[in-house]
Amino acid sequence: MLTAKEIIETLRTKFNNHIIKADEKVSNQVFVRVVPDTLVPLIRFLSKTLSPRFLINAGTDLVRQDGKYLVSYIFSFDSDKIFLCIEVAVDAAAPDIDSITPIIAGANWSERETRDLLGINLRNHPDPRRLVLADDWPQGLYPLRRDFPYDYKPPSEPQNKVHLKKPPEGTKVIPIGPFYPVLEEPAYFKLFVDGETVVDCDYRGFYNHRGIEKIGDTKLTYNQICFMAERICGICGFIHSTCYCEAVEQAAGIEVPLRAHYIRTIMLELERIHSHLLWLGIATHIIGFDTLLMQAWRIREPVMWLCEKISGNRKTYGMNLIGGVRRDIPHQMHDKIITVIEKIERETLEVIDAVMGDTSLHVRLKDVGILTEEVGRSICTVGPTARGSGIPIDSRVDHPYAAYDRINFEVAVESGCDIWARTLVRLKETMESIKIVKQCLLEMPDGPIMGEVMEEIPSGREAICCVEAPRGEAVHYVQTGQDNRPYRWRVRAPTYPNLQCIPNIIKGERIADVPIIIGSLDPCYSCTERMAVVDVKTGVEKLYTKEEIIKR
Amino acid sequence: MFISKLKQALICLKAGRVTLPYPYKPSPTPEGFRGKLKVDINKCIGCAGCANVCPPGAIEVIDFDKGWRRIQFHLTRCIYCGRCEEVCPEKAVKLTDEFELSTNTKEDLDLTIEIYMDTCQRCTRCFKPEHPLDKMMVTGFRE
Numbered sequence: 047m048l049t050a051k052e053i054i055e056t057l058r059t060k061f062n063n064h065i066i067k068a069d070e071k072v073s074n075q076v077f078v079r080v081v082p083d084t085l086v087p088l089i090r091f092l093s094k095t096l097s098p099r100f101l102i103n104a105g106t107d108l109v110r111q112d113g114k115y116l117v118s119y120i121f122s123f124d125s126d127k128i129f130l131c132i133e134v135a136v137d138a139a140a141p142d143i144d145s146i147t148p149i150i151a152g153a154n155w156s157e158r159e160t161r162d163l164l165g166i167n168l169r170n171h172p173d174p175r176r177l178v179l180a181d182d183w184p185q186g187l188y189p190l191r192r193d194f195p196y197d198y199k200p201p202s203e204p205q206n207k208v209h210l211k212k213p214p215e216g217t218k219v220i221p222i223g224p225f226y227p228v229l230e231e232p233a234y235f236k237l238f239v240d241g242e243t244v245v246d247c248d249y250r251g252f253y254n255h256r257g258i259e260k261i262g263d264t265k266l267t268y269n270q271i272c273f274m275a276e277r278i279c280g281i282c283g284f285i286h287s288t289c290y291c292e293a294v295e296q297a298a299g300i301e302v303p304l305r306a307h308y309i310r311t312i313m314l315e316l317e318r319i320h321s322h323l324l325w326l327g328i329a330t331h332i333i334g335f336d337t338l339l340m341q342a343w344r345i346r347e348p349v350m351w352l353c354e355k356i357s358g359n360r361k362t363y364g365m366n367l368i369g370g371v372r373r374d375i376p377h378q379m380h381d382k383i384i385t386v387i388e389k390i391e392r393e394t395l396e397v398i399d400a401v402m403g404d405t406s407l408h409v410r411l412k413d414v415g416i417l418t419e420e421v422g423r424s425i426c427t428v429g430p431t432a433r434g435s436g437i438p439i440d441s442r443v444d445h446p447y448a449a450y451d452r453i454n455f456e457v458a459v460e461s462g463c464d465i466w467a468r469t470l471v472r473l474k475e476t477m478e479s480i481k482i483v484k485q486c487l488l489e490m491p492d493g494p495i496m497g498e499v500m501e502e503i504p505s506g507r508e509a510i511c512c513v514e515a516p517r518g519e520a521v522h523y524v525q526t527g528q529d530n531r532p533y534r535w536r537v538r539a540p541t542y543p544n545l546q547c548i549p550n551i552i553k554g555e556r557i558a559d560v561p562i563i564i565g566s567l568d569p570c571y572s573c574t575e576r577m578a579v580v581d582v583k584t585g586v587e588k589l590y591t592k593e594e595i596i597k598r
Numbered sequence: 599m600f601i602s603k604l605k606q607a608l609i610c611l612k613a614g615r616v617t618l619p620y621p622y623k624p625s626p627t628p629e630g631f632r633g634k635l636k637v638d639i640n641k642c643i644g645c646a647g648c649a650n651v652c653p654p655g656a657i658e659v660i661d662f663d664k665g666w667r668r669i670q671f672h673l674t675r676c677i678y679c680g681r682c683e684e685v686c687p688e689k690a691v692k693l694t695d696e697f698e699l700s701t702n703t704k705e706d707l708d709l710t711i712e713i714y715m716d717t718c719q720r721c722t723r724c725f726k727p728e729h730p731l732d733k734m735m736v737t738g739f740r741e
């Protein structure tokens with residue numbers, strides 16, 4: 047096992063002159079500041095030798111402090127339970143940086159996002175088109191810069207439209223989206239097809255920017271953000287608020303009582319149960335098997351009611367605050383919870399038993415949407431998407447948070463690489479979640495549910511936290527700041543890396559299979575799209591202009 | 599395949615009809631449900647603590663006249679988190695079990711209270727009277 051010290055040493059032996067500082071700010075989180083020119087060689091060296099997994103990069107505006115923009119590249123050493131953050135500070139006068147996407151394909155989107163929002167120019171990026179900003183957002187205006195007011199509405203500049211790829215010779219275009227691409231959310235897939243076969247595709251999304259990070263940095267306080275974070279996702283909101291809280295708690299060194307940790311774990315697992323059952327319903331609905339949709343959702347409903355009983359609302363629990371949780375799970379409720387989840391266990395097992403032998407399911411799901419382990423690793427996919435391709439990563443084990451370091455459970459890994467494998471992973475996880483909830487209820491110690499929180503969280507600290515959402519791992523990176531709010535709060539939702547593998551997994555498939563392939567990632571577009579204050583109404587294909595649509 | 603379909607049919611038959619008859623019959627909420635706010639004007643001291651913590655900024659505090667403070671809860675913005683209930687020093691805010699809030703007029707979802715506060719002789723801003731008795735000496739609370 048690697049330790050934080052060894053990582054620093056390895057980097058020091060090779061790049062000593064180029065490392066400005068390197069320390070372990072939070073236990074098992076290494077922050078290394080290097081000079082900008084070393085970034086690419088260092089990351090190439092890293093990925094050749096220690097091969098950490100890339101999570102996300104985050105750009106921070108430090109112009110007022112030292113005239114620089116800070117770009118942090120966050121990596122995870124999964125089996126060693128360590129985060130590594132490589133930071134470079136680029137001059138605000140010439141904010142250019144070498145792209146690492148040629149080395150790590152999974153960095154593609156997040157680098158473009160940093161460019162769009164903070165104006166860090168990328169050298170040698172293979173696909174430097176606009177990603178996050180709206181088609182009519184003015185050039186040279188970067189919403190995450192500190193001098194950009196959070197409520198500023200820029201004038202429209204329609205000439206900045208993103209041009210999607212031209213179809214290759216001999217292919218036709220089939221649009222999926224921008225409304226209702228498989229799920230009732232906006233995203234646009236432009237498929238290039240040759241007859242029935244998909245040759246390639248292009249993607250344009252981010253129609254739903256809500257400016258959450260910007261508002262978190264400029265307007266809300268630490269405790270208000272918990273509720274904002276919970277609204278990042280409509281299905282797995284609690285994981286985001288937990289992830290945010292744990293990141294702040296780690297950065298500030300706040301001690302959270304054990305009971306609160308257990309309560310968080312229980313809620314997280316209840317969320318996983320209902321999310322996986324929801325997915326099972328939607329996925330089978332996509333392939334026209336509505337019987338299972340009805341039954342899966344019927345089985346799921348009692349979890350929602352249970353959560354309503356525990357937290358006061360069926361979906362947005364609103365239980366997390368910095369330092370602990372707001373509601374206890376009293377002893378009288380334990381029996382109720384056990385009854386509900388045991389019923390779910392029984393019924394889910396019945397359903398699994400019934401559908402396992404259904405050959406029409408096999409035909410639709412087996413050997414479809416193949417994501418090989420190699421591609422999965424290069425695009426840094428996460429969650430059931432990765433585990434269905436034999437990549438054994440699960441942040442509950444790799445970077446234990448809440449009470450997971452005390453819980454025994456199995457990580458479900460399948461090697462089928464197809465949709466069937468992803469389905470099996472999710473079904474197994476549902477069963478494991480039920481076990482985890484039971485174990486938590488048994489072992490939960492008595493005690494306070496809210497820890498001591500200092501009057502003021504010291505500024506200038508940073509921390510990273512990963513939380514395993516039903517669809518994969520969410521990453522939150524927090525830099526503490528003044529005025530009782532973070533200086534920078536970066537969120538990466540699990541769908542963000544997963545969606546990037548779509549062109550790979552639909553290549554060579556039939557058109558009819560595309561919806562279920564996209565659906566098999568359990569995508570959540572709105573989670574992916576959190577930044578910049580944007581309101582887009584333009585259809586991506588130039589059918590109508592925005593003005594024409596408004597006129598209608 | 600055939601057996602699998604049989605098993606599926608059995609599951610459906612066993613489950614039967616599960617749809618609730620709501621809205622023809624009321625659907626009660628569990629204890630601790632976070633629904634529409636209720637504010638007790640007699641308890642509120644106008645400290646604005648609730649407005650400070652409210653995540654979406656649903657609570658507006660306006661000192662609209664000398665000594666008068668208006669506290670407005672915009673329930674169209676409220677996310678029913680219950681933070682106001684939690685921090686209120688006088689337990690003036692309560693979340694009720696009411697959840698059927700649809701209406702044609704937005705104003706139906708505004709709760710407004712106006713309270714007379716003591717005014718600082720120097721800066722004329724409102725402040726909370728020091729003693730409960732002082733509270734009764736001033737003009738009084740009005741809705």
Ligand code: SF4
Nearest residue numbers: 652676677679680682
């Ligand atoms: S319940 Fe939450 S959102 Fe609603 S007024 Fe109170 S603090 Fe604000």
Ligand code: SF4
Nearest residue numbers: 642643645646648686
């Ligand atoms: S409702 Fe409570 S917290 Fe809000 S102003 Fe009145 S006393 Fe203060």
